[in-house]
Amino acid sequence: MTTVPIAAEQEVGTTVTLLEPGDGTGLVRRTVLPGGLRVVTETMQGVRSVAFGISATTGSRDEDAEHAGAAHFLEHLLFKGTERRSALDISALLDGVGADYNAYTTKEQTTYYAKVLDRDLPLAIDVISDMVANSVVDPAEVETERGVILEEIAMYEDEPADVVDDVFAAHFFKGSPLGRPILGTNDTIRALTRERILEQYRSAYVPSELIVAAAGNLDHDTVVRQVAEAFRDKLDAAGDARPAAPRIGTEPPATNPGTVLVSRDSEQAHLILGREGVKRTDPRWYALRVLSAILGGGMSSRLFQEVREKRGLAYAVHGYTCSYSDTGLFQVYVGCLPDKIDEVLDVCRTELERAAAHGVDAAELARAKGQIRGSWVLGTEGTNARMSRLTSHELGYRRHLSLSEDLALFDAVTSEDVSEVAAEILTRPEALAVVGPYEEGRSFV
Amino acid sequence: MTTVPIAAEQEVGTTVTLLEPGDGTGLVRRTVLPGGLRVVTETMQGVRSVAFGISATTGSRDEDAEHAGAAHFLEHLLFKGTERRSALDISALLDGVGADYNAYTTKEQTTYYAKVLDRDLPLAIDVISDMVANSVVDPAEVETERGVILEEIAMYEDEPADVVDDVFAAHFFKGSPLGRPILGTNDTIRALTRERILEQYRSAYVPSELIVAAAGNLDHDTVVRQVAEAFRDKLDAAGDARPAAPRIGTEPPATNPGTVLVSRDSEQAHLILGREGVKRTDPRWYALRVLSAILGGGMSSRLFQEVREKRGLAYAVHGYTCSYSDTGLFQVYVGCLPDKIDEVLDVCRTELERAAAHGVDAAELARAKGQIRGSWVLGTEGTNARMSRLTSHELGYRRHLSLSEDLALFDAVTSEDVSEVAAEILTRPEALAVVGPYEEGRSFV
Numbered sequence: 022m023t024t025v026p027i028a029a030e031q032e033v034g035t036t037v038t039l040l041e042p043g044d045g046t047g048l049v050r051r052t053v054l055p056g057g058l059r060v061v062t063e064t065m066q067g068v069r070s071v072a073f074g075i076s077a078t079t080g081s082r083d084e085d086a087e088h089a090g091a092a093h094f095l096e097h098l099l100f101k102g103t104e105r106r107s108a109l110d111i112s113a114l115l116d117g118v119g120a121d122y123n124a125y126t127t128k129e130q131t132t133y134y135a136k137v138l139d140r141d142l143p144l145a146i147d148v149i150s151d152m153v154a155n156s157v158v159d160p161a162e163v164e165t166e167r168g169v170i171l172e173e174i175a176m177y178e179d180e181p182a183d184v185v186d187d188v189f190a191a192h193f194f195k196g197s198p199l200g201r202p203i204l205g206t207n208d209t210i211r212a213l214t215r216e217r218i219l220e221q222y223r224s225a226y227v228p229s230e231l232i233v234a235a236a237g238n239l240d241h242d243t244v245v246r247q248v249a250e251a252f253r254d255k256l257d258a259a260g261d262a263r264p265a266a267p268r269i270g271t272e273p274p275a276t277n278p279g280t281v282l283v284s285r286d287s288e289q290a291h292l293i294l295g296r297e298g299v300k301r302t303d304p305r306w307y308a309l310r311v312l313s314a315i316l317g318g319g320m321s322s323r324l325f326q327e328v329r330e331k332r333g334l335a336y337a338v339h340g341y342t343c344s345y346s347d348t349g350l351f352q353v354y355v356g357c358l359p360d361k362i363d364e365v366l367d368v369c370r371t372e373l374e375r376a377a378a379h380g381v382d383a384a385e386l387a388r389a390k391g392q393i394r395g396s397w398v399l400g401t402e403g404t405n406a407r408m409s410r411l412t413s414h415e416l417g418y419r420r421h422l423s424l425s426e427d428l429a430l431f432d433a434v435t436s437e438d439v440s441e442v443a444a445e446i447l448t449r450p451e452a453l454a455v456v457g458p459y460e461e462g463r464s465f466v
Numbered sequence: 467m468t469t470v471p472i473a474a475e476q477e478v479g480t481t482v483t484l485l486e487p488g489d490g491t492g493l494v495r496r497t498v499l500p501g502g503l504r505v506v507t508e509t510m511q512g513v514r515s516v517a518f519g520i521s522a523t524t525g526s527r528d529e530d531a532e533h534a535g536a537a538h539f540l541e542h543l544l545f546k547g548t549e550r551r552s553a554l555d556i557s558a559l560l561d562g563v564g565a566d567y568n569a570y571t572t573k574e575q576t577t578y579y580a581k582v583l584d585r586d587l588p589l590a591i592d593v594i595s596d597m598v599a600n601s602v603v604d605p606a607e608v609e610t611e612r613g614v615i616l617e618e619i620a621m622y623e624d625e626p627a628d629v630v631d632d633v634f635a636a637h638f639f640k641g642s643p644l645g646r647p648i649l650g651t652n653d654t655i656r657a658l659t660r661e662r663i664l665e666q667y668r669s670a671y672v673p674s675e676l677i678v679a680a681a682g683n684l685d686h687d688t689v690v691r692q693v694a695e696a697f698r699d700k701l702d703a704a705g706d707a708r709p710a711a712p713r714i715g716t717e718p719p720a721t722n723p724g725t726v727l728v729s730r731d732s733e734q735a736h737l738i739l740g741r742e743g744v745k746r747t748d749p750r751w752y753a754l755r756v757l758s759a760i761l762g763g764g765m766s767s768r769l770f771q772e773v774r775e776k777r778g779l780a781y782a783v784h785g786y787t788c789s790y791s792d793t794g795l796f797q798v799y800v801g802c803l804p805d806k807i808d809e810v811l812d813v814c815r816t817e818l819e820r821a822a823a824h825g826v827d828a829a830e831l832a833r834a835k836g837q838i839r840g841s842w843v844l845g846t847e848g849t850n851a852r853m854s855r856l857t858s859h860e861l862g863y864r865r866h867l868s869l870s871e872d873l874a875l876f877d878a879v880t881s882e883d884v885s886e887v888a889a890e891i892l893t894r895p896e897a898l899a900v901v902g903p904y905e906e907g908r909s910f911v
Contacts, residue, residue, distance in 0.1 A: 067512015070844050100765070101775075108775055112765035117833040119840015138840055168778025175733040176781050176801050179626050286731060288620040320545070320557035330546075330553055333613025336621050356621050388562040395564015395583055399515050403848060 022304040022438050023430060027267055028420035033057065036245070042066075045398065045424025049411070050241040056256030057229030057264045060245050061411045061421070063236040065404060071142045071237030072408035073244075074134035075153045078232065078265050078416060079225045082128045082198040082345075087212075090205015091221050093126040094170060094213055098222075099133065100124070101162040103155040106148075108162070114148050121405070122149075126203055129268060129345060130416060136405050139238040143247060146235075150251035153231065158222055163215045171211075174204050181456045182337070182356055184283070185291040189352070189454035192281040193295060197274035199345065228255055229262040232415050236407035267419050270300050270347020278450035280465055282457075289356045290457030294369055296449040298342050298349030301417050307430050308438040309342055309351065309446060314389040315381050315439070316340040316372065317353060321388065323376070324353060327368050334361050334368070346417075351446055359458050366453075366465060377447035380440025393431050398424065467749040467883055468875060472712055473865035478502065481690070487511075490843065490869025494856070495686045501701030502674030502709045505690050506856045506866070508681040510849065516587045516682030517853035518689075519579035520598045523677065523710050523861060524670045527573045527643040527790075532657075535650015536666050538571040539615060539658055543667075544578065545569070546607040548600040551593075553607070559593050566850070567594075571648055574713060574790060575861060581850050584683040588692060591680075595696035598676065603667055608660045616656075619649050626901045627782070627801055629728070630736040634797070634899035637726040638740060642719035644790065673700050674707040677860050681852035712864050715745050715792020723895035725910055727902075734801045735902030739814055741894040743787050743794030746862050752875050753883040754787055754796065754891060759834040760826050760884070761785040761817065762798060766833065768821070769798060772813050779806050779813070791862075796891055804903050811898075811910060822892035825885025838876050843869065 031037055033053050039061075040049035047065040054060065077092075084091050101108045115122045115135055122135035122145075133153060135145040177183055187202045194200030205213075233248050249256065276297050299305050317324040317340020328338045335357040343350050353373075357365045400406055401424065414421045422430075453465055476482055478498050484506075485494035492510040499505065522537075529536050546553045560567045560580055567580035567590075578598060580590040622628055632647045639645030650658075678693050694701065721742050744750050762769040762785020773783045780802040788795050798818075802810045826834075845851055846869065859866045867875075898910055 068847060070847055109766055109771060112770075113833060116764035116766040117836040119837045119842070119844060121841065121844055136844060138843055141840065165776070165778035169774055169781055172734070172779070172781040172802060175803055176627070178733040179736075179801075181624050182621070288623040289617065291624075319561035321554060321561040325557075326554060329614055330557075331610070333610035334617070336614055336617040356617070356624075358617060358620055388558060391562040392564045395586065396566065397564070398583055399564060399566055399581060402513060402515055 022308055023433065024302050024304045024306060025418050025420060025422065027302070027418050030263065030419070033261070033263055039421045040423050044426065049421050052241070052245045053264060054228070054249050054256055056259035057262035058231055058233065058248070058252055058256060059264050059415065060233040060248050061415050062234070062239055062241045062244055063407050063411055064239055064241065065237050065407065068237050068404055069139055070136055070404045071139050071145070071235055071239050072134060072136040072404040073142060073145045073149060073235045074132050074408050074412060075149055076130050076132040076232045076234070076412050076416070077225050078130060078230045078268065080127045080129045080131055081201060081203040084198065086201065087209065088217055089201045089209045090170070091213055091218055092131055093203055093205065094166070094210065095218050095221055096124050096126045096131050097166045097170060098158050098162060098218065099152045099156050101166060102157050102159055103151045104157060106151060111148055111152060114144060118144060120145060128199060128203065132412065134408065142239060146244065146247045147251065150248060153226060154252050154255050156222060158215060158219045160215050163218065167210060170204065171207060174207060174210070177204060181285060181287045181291045185293050185454050185456045188281055188283050188456060189293040189295055189452065192454055193276055193452045194274055195277045199274055199348070227262070228252060228259045230265050232412055234408050234411040234415065236411060237404035267417055268346040270345070273300065273348035278452045280453045280455070282455045282459060282461065282463065284459055284461055285456050286458050287456065290359045290362045290455060291356050292362065293352050293354050293454045294366070294451060295350050295352035296446065296451050298351040298446060299344060300347050300349050301344040305442050306344065308434050308442040311386065311389050311393065311431065311434050312376070312381070312439050312443050313340050313342045313351065314392055315385045316376060318389065319392060323372050324369060327372055328355060328365060332368065334365050362455070362457070362465065373447045376443045380443055381436055383436055386436045386439060390431055394428055397428065467753055468878065469747050469749045469751060470863045470865060470867065472747070472863050475708065475864070478706070478708055484866045485868050489871065494866050497690045498709060499673070499694050499701055501704035502707035503676055503678065503693070503697055503701060504709050504860060505678040505693050506860055507679070507684055507686045507689055508852050508856055509684055509686065510682050510852065513682050513849055514584055515581055515849045516584050516590070516680055516684050517579060517581040517849040518587065518590045518594060518680045519577050519853050519857060520594055521575050521577040521677045521679070521857050521861065522670050523575060523675045523713065525572045525574045525576055526646060526648040529643065531646065532654065533662055534646045534654045535615070536658055536663055537576055538648055538650065539611070539655065540663050540666055541569045541571045541576050542611045542615060543603050543607060543663065544597045544601050546611060547602050547604055548596045549602060551596060556593055556597060559589060563589060565590060573644060573648065577857065579853065587684060591689065591692045592696065595693060598671060599697050599700050601667060603660060603664045605660050608663065612655060615649065616652060619652060619655065622649060626730060626732045626736045630738050630899050630901045633726055633728050633901060634738040634740055634897065637899055638721055638897045639719055640722045644719055672707070673697060673704045675710050677857055679853050679856040679860065681856060682849035712862055713791040715790070718745065718793035723897045725898045725900070727900045727904060727906065727908065729904055729906055730901050731903050732901065735804045735807045735900060736801050737807065738797050738799050738899045739811070739896060740795050740797035741891065741896050743796040743891060744789060745792050745794050746789040750887050751789065753879050753887040756831065756834050756838065756876065756879050757821070757826070757884050757888050758785050758787045758796065759837055760830045761821060763834065764837060768817050769814060772817055773800060773810060777813065779810050807900070807902070807910065818892045821888045825888055826881055828881055831881045831884060835876055839873055842873065
């Protein structure tokens with residue numbers, strides 16, 4: 022089993038070719054500007070669009086409990102005006118060229134992006150860079166946007182299939198920032214001051230903590246020139262700063278097994294059965310990803326077959342992994358009618374135990390590899406997906422793999438690797454989160 | 467104002483080139499096989515994938531009330547086995563190549579599709595065609611799948627932002643099949659017999675009522691040969707049948723204004739404010755689409771600005787149109803905290819009245835056209851989107867427009883056209899659907 026090693030630092034002021042075109046990817050180049058801002062691009066053939074994004078290397082896990090939701094609040098405010106543009110100026114410019122633009126905050130990053138026709142790339146770079154570099158965090162806009170975020174929290178609360186995800190994290194990572202909701206809570210959002218958000222903007226949105234990524238029909242040097250111009254003042258102020266290193270986990274946060282129930286008058290019960298997985302740079306990552314495909318990745322997966330196809334117990338059933346810099350999760354999600362939950366849990370646990378005890382067979386392994394290979398290629402045909410891939414490689418490893426290199430790491434996984442990972446991960450202590458119409462204290466064993 | 471005229475019938479047994487490559491689209495060809503099966507393809511440059519789909523020209527509005535949900539039930543069953551393949555065989559083959567595959571039922575069509583790497587196209591054609599042509603509608607599978615669909619209904623019920631859509635349609639199109647939910651109800655699903663579903667399969671899935679569409683890196687003649695082979699028995703049995711003509715609306719169904727409330731203990735109120743729009747072939751379609759972009763299409767749209775940006779009253783606010791063969795809708799959706807609903811309704815109604823009375827200005831028109839142009843091109847870069855476009859053109863008009871032709875129709879829209887449509891459509895009787903924590907009988911004026 023192997024992993025993607027973190028690459029050496031690139032010297033400030035230089036441009037490096039990271040991948041030559043071929044092997045399923047285009048020309049990938051990186052420039053590190055004086056001031057520590059990285060610009061990574063992929064030039065793709067046969068497309069008319071470009072996806073352009075800027076990511077801050079911080080997310081909700083970098084907040085303290087009192088200010089939960091600050092990173093996401095700030096993300097909203099960056100659309101609300103800069104020194105030379107109002108909120109309407111920003112949206113009118115991007116809407117006017119039909120841009121697909123938005124932003125999102127995760128636990129470890131915050132990304133702003135616009136996908137546009139190639140000829141509109143200069144406009145996208147101008148507007149997104151301006152938002153990130155020159156936000157005014159206007160006091161009146163803070164108050165209006167506070168209302169929007171309280172609406173967003175309420176909207177999210179109305180989707181029990183999403184709520185169970187936060188319920189699981191809050192229970193399993195109790196006491197760790199990883200357990201807190203990205204949106205914050207009604208209380209923290211009501212209490213956040215403009216000063217606190219502005220402070221976050223000033224400390225987190227410095228050149229060395231930002232990654233610019235673009236993929237599509239583009240020219241690297243042209244993108245770099247325009248980004249350097251847009252960030253000139255910030256770069257000048259940053260002096261000889263060097264890009265932040267990839268986030269490396271030290272000790273994983275403590276985890277908390279057991280059951281948590283949020284009683285709610287929903288039509289279905291929504292459950293997550295989960296346990297600790299592996300961090301992003303763990304050598305077992307590729308084998309666990311294959312195991313997850315076999316258990317819950319498609320309609321032919323074991324869990325889908327047993328829960329839905331053979332027994333009709335659910336519409337949605339998935340098994341999946343997620344990884345952070347220092348830990349990870351392997352989870353199973355099922356939505357089922359409330360009176361089916363005991364049978365669903367029994368079937369799922371039996372399947373996980375069977376995989377832990379007996380591993381996987383060669384036919385399943387071959388199918389999972391074919392599935393990962395096909396969906397990997399299909400899923401990265403669009404410019405948006407390539408831009409995200411550049412960002413996550415840069416954030417995680419400072420290294421960029423071609424599609425072929427990435428697939429070779431999957432191809433190297435053996436059924437012994439998968440069985441070994443199954444035996445280890447699937448016997449870790451289980452946590453169960455349930456959102457559904459049950460009385461407090463009901464047991465789910 | 468203009469529309470896309472319905473094209474003449476193509477002779478059975480012939481192949482016609484509908485669009486030469488260029489103008490933003492690839493080579494588009496159509497073959498009408500003896501037996502009445504149409505195969506339309508678009509050969510795209512610079513992609514490695516192909517999206518392949520088969521659509522039945524019937525959907526939920528073709529059911530009677532007693533059998534509501536039959537088309538969608540059948541859609542599920544087609545994945546459950548053919549004369550030579552089990553459900554697991556089907557999913558294992560498609561998963562094994564990483565296919566992105568699924569099916570969906572709308573009010574007027576049912577589509578089965580798989581997006582695969584170009585080299586896997588023969589497998590996709592084989593499996594999807596087999597599912598559509600040779601389903602066994604196995605009695606045991608009918609019972610298992612009944613459970614899955616009851617789960618799907620319950621899942622949907624847990625999403626109030628979706629529920630309000632069905633509540634609106636049921637009220638506004640009361641008495642018409644258009645008002646019935648695509649999934650059916652718990653009662654109709656429990657009552658549907660295998661015989662009834664089988665009857666629907668035999669009558670609706672005949673070659674003349676099916677459209678095969680594929681887009682991507684493909685060769686038309688190769689696709690046609692394989693499809694003809696897969697449907698050989700059905701084509702032989704169909705004799706000299708000719709493809710079904712596009713569905714043409716005669717009289718639009720009656721509509722029902724006024725307010726409907728579904729009281730539910732949700733965090734947000736979810737509302738749709740709607741009125742009759744235009745059918746697909748109405749000359750005002752393009753102008754209404756532009757109006758809808760101006761009112762509610764992006765962050766710079768009037769409703770987004772007034773409701774969210776200036777007042778922070780909602781997270782999600784959209785204005786949009788939808789069209790059927792004989793009627794259409796213009797709708798506004800907002801999700802807001804329950805105590806904000808009166809203000810939200812007031813702001814929305816004021817904006818709609820303002821547009822009806824004063825029309826739109828030149829700057830907004832230019833921005834809306836730019837937005838439609840950009841998003842049209844960006845949105846059709848993928849093979850899936852192109853395949854869907856082929857299908858909807860074939861279903862609606864039997865005519866295929868290049869991207870340039872389509873955009874020219876938008877460019878021809880004047881601000882007078884938009885103002886005229888606004889004055890007419892936005893003064894039509896309003897219906898309001900609300901899902902939220904209100905007492906029965908509360909008024910929303």
